[in-house]
Amino acid sequence: EAGVVQSPRYKIIEKKQPVAFWCNPISGHNTLYWYRQNLGQGPELLIRYENEEAVDDSQLPKDRFSAERLKGVDSTLKIQPAELGDSAVYLCASAPGQMNTEAFFGQGTRLTVV
Amino acid sequence: AQSVSQHNHHVILSEAASLELGCNYSYGGTVNLFWYVQYPGQHLQLLLKYFSGDPLVKGIKGFEAEFIKSKFSFNLRKPSVQWSDTAEYFCAVNARSGYSTLTFGKGTMLLVSP
Numbered sequence: 589e590a591g592v593v594q595s596p597r598y599k600i601i602e603k604k605q606p607v608a609f610w611c612n613p614i615s616g617h618n619t620l621y622w623y624r625q626n627l628g629q630g631p632e633l634l635i636r637y638e639n640e641e642a643v644d645d646s647q648l649p650k651d652r653f654s655a656e657r658l659k660g661v662d663s664t665l666k667i668q669p670a671e672l673g674d675s676a677v678y679l680c681a682s683a684p685g686q687m688n689t690e691a692f693f694g695q696g697t698r699l700t701v702v
Numbered sequence: 703a704q705s706v707s708q709h710n711h712h713v714i715l716s717e718a719a720s721l722e723l724g725c726n727y728s729y730g731g732t733v734n735l736f737w738y739v740q741y742p743g744q745h746l747q748l749l750l751k752y753f754s755g756d757p758l759v760k761g762i763k764g765f766e767a768e769f770i771k772s773k774f775s776f777n778l779r780k781p782s783v784q785w786s787d788t789a790e791y792f793c794a795v796n797a798r799s800g801y802s803t804l805t806f807g808k809g810t811m812l813l814v815s816p
Contacts, residue, residue: 630806
């Protein structure tokens with residue numbers, strides 16, 4: 589079974605430029621998470637989807653970050669414009685959507701803003 | 703909202719030493735508890751999980767964790783570590799009632815010297 593697939597793996601951009609990350613969750617998983625992980629820190633939630641509905645986006649900096657999950661499958665996270673402080677690893681995870689199940693993580697996208 | 707506290711940011715052990723990593727959570731209701739591991743260059747993987755039942759749970763690679771409800775703790779243990787256990791370990795929690803966001807601690811970096 590294929591795991592959670594993220595692309596790109598690495599991205600280097602100049603500040604003020606836009607950037608987008610893509611995530612393909614495990615087939616059949618209704619829950620999708622985007623996390624941001626800074627160096628030496630744990631993952632911090634940006635947004636959680638149940639199917640195509642964003643049910644927890646309280647930590648998403650909405651002035652520059654946006655996300656979508658069309659048809660409740662793939663998801664895209666966008667930053668526009670990027671700032672130096674956005675440099676981090678962006679993780680996507682999915683879960684079956686039932687209670688009492690763990691999340692499965694992708695490899696992440698390492699973003700460097702210069 | 704729930705939160706997770708991991709006591710040690712860095713732990714250094716020699717091979718064959720015993721390991722215990724502390725994790726405390728803060729949440730007023732019933733929770734699911736997880737330990738994830740991130741080996742160098744790899745994605746987050748589930749080590750073990752607790753949903754209900756026996757508070758002593760066993761995971762992969764000889765790890766175990768004990769849920770102590772009165773102490774809001776879920777400490778990770780291994781009797782004898784190996785060099786290959788060098789990794790970052792994250793404790794995580796979500797509320798059992800309904801669909802709930804998975805919240806992580808800041809992580810503990812374990813370095814095992816041969």
